């Protein structure tokens with residue numbers, strides 16, 4: 001019987017496509033998982049072979065054009081995880097595979113090395129140095145390199161005109177450039193001695209190597225989880241195996257990477273979605289090797305090949321950035337766990353504020369639980385106070401008590417951090433005379449006032465417009481910014497503390513990795529300053545000078561329609577608090593709220609995150625919310641509301657499976673965005689398998705629905721946000 005190839009092709013269709021093998025190749029030589037160039041309509045695409053299928057009669061099929069590489073592109077456990085993920089997340093396999101393959105690997109483009117991967121090393125020559133003018137850029141770079149080799153990435157944000165300086169020093173033969181991957185052995189630093197808690201954690205993790213066991217490492221902020229990872233990683237590398245470290249999007253700072261590079265005797269490759277195609281392609285090829293190495297990266301690094309994977313570490317495992325919010329909506333933690341199961345690999349999930357899902361898995365006996373309850377070194381946990389702002393007159397969002405606390409801290413030469421989860425100057429521009437406010441026409445939500453850029457900007461669709469001088473409705477001059485953004489806090493604090501640098505860290509002030517680094521480098525330098533920022537500032541950073549952390553407004557998550565809002569708020573409070581007092585001095589945390597009596601604060605303050613999580617899990621269980629049930633959201637958007645209503649109503653009618661309930665069509669919490677009407681269906685089941693059975697029956701019917709091609713729709717399995 002003739003045998004054909006069933007191929008996953010990167011197109012938004014759920015089915016596989018059949019081809020004959022290329023003219024000069026026998027089918028037995030084509031492995032499952034191999035890449036193949038195939039004709040598709042008038043185009044040529046790179047597909048991946050999923051099955052060899054026997055067919056009865058000689059089929060009239062097109063032949064594949066050529067075989068890219070007879071070997072499978074993914075190691076077996078990853079391949080099986082990808083097949084699982086495409087099914088589980090109800091996403092076309094061809095596109096799922098394409099998102100796991102960087103473009104150059106798909107297309108076989110040339111991949112030139114990038115300057116970002118360079119390390120500079122000095123060839124000291126005092127005579128030559130004497131000829132460089134003191135204070136010039138080349139002299140500054142020469143002096144900086146006296147302490148040892150440095151990453152170009154960090155060097156170029158610290159030294160003015162770094163590119164010119166580098167060129168000059170190269171001309172003079174005063175420096176060598178090394179590839180980052182070859183460099184680490186040359187400047188290893190030594191580890192601090194582990195405390196008993198850390199040593200115990202390392203022992204527990206090492207005991208799991210070689211098997212599929214997941215360890216939840218619940219360690220308070222500053223407890224030294226990274227040291228635990230490093231010690232466990234050294235063991236894995238010594239066994240000749242590889243390690244995958246997943247970090248949140250904003251956790252992949254050069255400091256973090258440098259810390260790993262300085263401590264491990266193996267190449268450390270970085271991997272994130274911002275890598276240019278060439279760099280990602282090179283990382284992919286290097287990660288296909290068998291030798292001991294480490295890949296550290298954000299969500300998509302879960303697809304790094306790593307054939308000798310011996311340990312997966314997911315740092316800040318609760319972080320929302322592990323879930324992709326568009327297209328292939330996978331959760332990197334869950335894909336990693338499946339990958340570990342297929343590969344029989346140990347996993348460490350680390351966090352000070354574990355996801356409720358992970359704690360529920362501990363309670364079900366699925367994970368080993370290891371805790372670190374004290375801060376490493378000599379740091380003390382901070383004191384936390386809730387401030388009732390109903391009794392205070394706030395000035396630009398800050399009360400008198402908070403302002404004087406900031407003043408005290410900077411007067412002592414220490415650093416204060418002010419967190420506000422809103423960028424821009426003010427969330428609304430409002431007319432006092434007629435009540436007009438600045439709504440985006442396409443989103444029915446207010447424009448945010450950005451004073452620095454002198455624009456109104458819609459944070460939902462990015463539309464911009466000039467700031468009106470007079471009210472567009474009544475021509476009054478009384479337009480007033482309402483509410484507080486980071487830009488306003490920055491302005492107010494600068495005015496109040498003119499002698500003290502106020503450093504803002506948000507997506508406007510840190511538009512590039514370099515700008516981000518520059519701000520962090522200043523904070524690390526340790527001089528008195530006030531840091532103002534969003535999430536970017538809240539997580540992970542180990543700044544020893546910060547002794548005061550202020551949460552300017554903790555009300556957002558308290559009475560939200562999103563059942564996960566309180567979990568996120570509790571995590572945020574603990575994470576922001578965790579930035580304070582990591583050095584020698586004890587830290588202090590001030591939380592401003594209109595609801596100081598709220599149970600969330602009471603529980604967090606008296607029992608910490610574990611008490612909050614315990615209470616919240618009981619609540620979720622009583623309400624049959626995840627992790628005590630499973631959910632899928634079917635979203636649809638179109639210019640016309642009747643279309644999406646009809647599409648979703650039809651879809652709702654197609655769902656009939658015991659144990660599965662359907663709610664909707666419901667208007668999405670954000671019912672209009674960028675000119676599109678939005679609505680959704682919520683499918684729920686106590687048993688995950690019921691939900692998946694229903695989904696599998698539903699999927700082909702959705703694809704063939706007459707409206708499916710006329711509107712935008714998507715499925716979100718295990719959604720983590722309702723919008």
Ligand code: ADP
Pocket residue numbers: 192193194195198219220221222223224225226227376377378542
């Ligand atoms: P976490 O990730 O748990 O918040 P880190 O790993 O960043 O904590 O460690 C917090 C700080 O404590 C870091 O500055 C780290 O260098 C330091 N540290 C960690 N372990 C030890 C130890 N055993 N002895 C001394 N200092 C330590």
Ligand code: ZN
Pocket residue numbers: 431432433434435436471472473474475476
């Ligand atoms: Zn008006």
Ligand code: ZN
Pocket residue numbers: 440441442443444458459460461462463674
């Ligand atoms: Zn808009």
